Amino acid sequence: MDKVAILAITKNGIRIASTIKQFFPGWEIFAPSKFQNNAISATWYNEQTSVKVAELFGRFDGLVCLFSLGAAIRLVSPFLKDKKVDPAVIVIDDKASFVISALSGHIGGANELTEEIAKKIGATPVVTTAADVNKTIPVDLVGQEFGWEIEDDSSVTRISAFMVNEEKIGIYQEVGEKNWWKSELPKNVTIYQTIDQLMQSDSKAYLIISDKIISDIIAKNSVIYRPKTLVVGIGLHGDTSKEKIKECLNLTLAKHDLSAKCIARFVSIKKPKDVQGLVDAGKDMQIPLEYFDREELARVTIPNPSQMVEAYEGTPSVSEAAAIKSSGGILVVEKQKFPPDLTIAIARIEK
Numbered sequence: 001m002d003k004v005a006i007l008a009i010t011k012n013g014i015r016i017a018s019t020i021k022q023f024f025p026g027w028e029i030f031a032p033s034k035f036q037n038n039a040i041s042a043t044w045y046n047e048q049t050s051v052k053v054a055e056l057f058g059r060f061d062g063l064v065c066l067f068s069l070g071a072a073i074r075l076v077s078p079f080l081k082d083k084k085v086d087p088a089v090i091v092i093d094d095k096a097s098f099v100i101s102a103l104s105g106h107i108g109g110a111n112e113l114t115e116e117i118a119k120k121i122g123a124t125p126v127v128t129t130a131a132d133v134n135k136t137i138p139v140d141l142v143g144q145e146f147g148w149e150i151e152d153d154s155s156v157t158r159i160s161a162f163m164v165n166e167e168k169i170g171i172y173q174e175v176g177e178k179n180w181w182k183s184e185l186p187k188n189v190t191i192y193q194t195i196d197q198l199m200q201s202d203s204k205a206y207l208i209i210s211d212k213i214i215s216d217i218i219a220k221n222s223v224i225y226r227p228k229t230l231v232v233g234i235g236l237h238g239d240t241s242k243e244k245i246k247e248c249l250n251l252t253l254a255k256h257d258l259s260a261k262c263i264a265r266f267v268s269i270k271k272p273k274d275v276q277g278l279v280d281a282g283k284d285m286q287i288p289l290e291y292f293d294r295e296e297l298a299r300v301t302i303p304n305p306s307q308m309v310e311a312y313e314g315t316p317s318v319s320e321a322a323a324i325k326s327s328g329g330i331l332v333v334e335k336q337k338f339p340p341d342l343t344i345a346i347a348r349i350e351k
Contacts (some may be wrong), residue, residue: 001088001109002026004062009049011035013066014042016096016121020064023120027064030056050075062088062113069100076103083107084153090114092123100126106140130164136186139163142207143225146177149261151214151224159205159223163188170203175211175262176227177351211262211348226261229349230332232287233323234268234278235309237341242280248338249281252346256333264349265290267322269297269313290326297321304335323347 004027008017017029018040029042030052036044045052056063057079065072072091080086080103088110089103099121101114111127118125131138139160142148150156163169166188172195185191192198198206199218206222208214211229214222232249253260266282268275270291282289298315302324305316315321320335327347335345 001062001113003060004028004064004113005030005056005060006064006066007031007049007053007056008066010067010094012094014040016066016092016094017042017064019096019121020117023117028060054079057087060087062090062109064090064092064117065102066092067094069102072102088113090117092117096121096123098126099123101128105129105132106138107144131160135183136163136166137169137181137189137207139207139223142223143176143180143209143227146180147228148176148180148209149226151226151259151261152219153223155205155221156223159207162205167204168202169205169207170198170201171207171209172198173209175229175348175351176209176225180209211259213257213259226259227351228262228264229351230258230262231264231323231327231329231347231349232266233319233321233326233345233347234266235313235318235322235335235343236268236275236278238271238273238275240275240277240341242277242284244338244342245277245281246284248336248342248344252333252336252344255336256346258332258346260285263287265326267292267326269294269315269318269322290322292322292325296325300325303331319343319345 006017006020006027006029008014008031014031014035021027021029031042031044033044033046053075057076069091076089083104084107086104086108088108090110090113091100091102099114099118101110103110105111111129111132114125114127140156169189171191208222209225214224265288267290270293294314300321302317302320304320309318310316320331323345324347327349329348329350331345332348333346335343337343
């Protein structure tokens, strides 16, 4: 985590902040101007600390408070919104004996940051979230390091409670990185090889890692993770609109029971000028674009070559060839035609 503010309000706290900054030089120190010390690189403020906290809470991803836990709670509590958006808050006592993860331990990264700071300064880390204390799977963090998304987080709290209370949990994974859990599985967790085995088990809840649409009857008792496994190859004309691209993509995904949350990127042929419709569709959906030269695409073996495409683009395939080349995997959706100006193919990244 790079965007972190260190807030110190005592002379000793400022000294500790200076020590921490030696380990994390990109972090910024903030302290009252009455303690200004030209030997320490810091922002010295004149306003009340409560006013400064309001500013820092909105600007930074992490806030390290070098004062009591109670004071930290009182200062940040007016600005709390949601664990998905609140910054990590870490509290360190005035003797640097303890580093406490106070807020946004999982999603905000406070737990990890607490361990890291404590190790650097020789303090005792204090982490109280149940998944960490019990050394079990943090349901809300699975796959986060790989950019996985949770389909619907409404069941996360309930299934997290099942996990820490050692209720039986079943896992089914068909795509995505396999090394998301690097320790021995907790004794209450079982991996199943098929969705049918999962459903027939006596599991109280499920963790499902898939790029396919999961039926409501299963989803209601699951946390569904969406790895970035799908590459969408797109063949199009220079004037193809973003509206058509998005509409036809959604039709294709629905037809083949695939999740849009799993799209890693759009890929196409490199043209003299970027197709604005594709650029805009990528921006709207927050999906990056990748392009290949026609010579690269012409070398890719594809199931549905087209003489017309070859005459127009200089390669017998755009959508299928681009999807295969970019993914390094296989097609899960062969070329879908949307005349007169769009084709879509989807390949899966094998991980």
